[in-house]
Amino acid sequence: MAFQIEYWHWVVFGMLLILAELVLPSFTVFWFGLGAFLLAVLMWLQPDLSLSLQLVAWAVSSSLFALGWFKLVRPLMVDRTKAGIAREAVLGETGQVIQVPQPPRRGQMRFATPVLGDDEWEFICDEPVELGDRLMIVEISGNTLIVKKRG
Incomplete structure (x- = not known):
């Protein structure tokens, strides 16, 4: 058998x-x-x-x-959002101003690809900015980005 x-x-x-x-x-x-x-x-x-x-x-x-x-x-x-990546990896990312800062309110900016899990962030900039300006991340302070104008 x-x-x-x-x-x-x-x-x-x-x-x-x-x-x-x-x-x-x-x-x-x-x-x-x-x-x-x-x-x-x-x-x-x-x-x-x-x-x-x-x-x-x-x-x-x-x-x-x-x-x-x-x-x-x-x-x-593949996750291309940069969520969960170390803070240093997002330094230098650029986004666009969607809401100009008016004290006491901070400005809002949007990124094409989410940064640290979100595509919209509050920001602080030492220079005056206008709607549509491109800004670059130089530091992160809590839930706020410290940015400068992209040169």
Whole structure:
């Protein structure tokens, strides 16, 4: 009696690989589990595939899933907001005045890309500013930016 791999073997193997991802911090084993699920569907549709063809199909599909993740999807998910970055990383960022300071109220400026999690900030500037002026961050004081006119 010869052992034959059935579609549900690939389902169980895929589940084990995806569960292994819980203890491995790489997020790569998941794609091999997904490849096993795809092969389970293929085996369900075509149950007489040879073992060598099954292994090749699993390796190719898993590699394509992983490649697709790392080359296509993951780059789209990069956080470009500078949130959580050290204060020094935002020094030199420029924004535009959207509200001129009028004592006792501080001015407001807006950034194209959020700075430290927000795209609008109160600011203090030693020079007079007008609506639409471009300002550069030179220091951060609590919830207020210290800025100067961009030269």
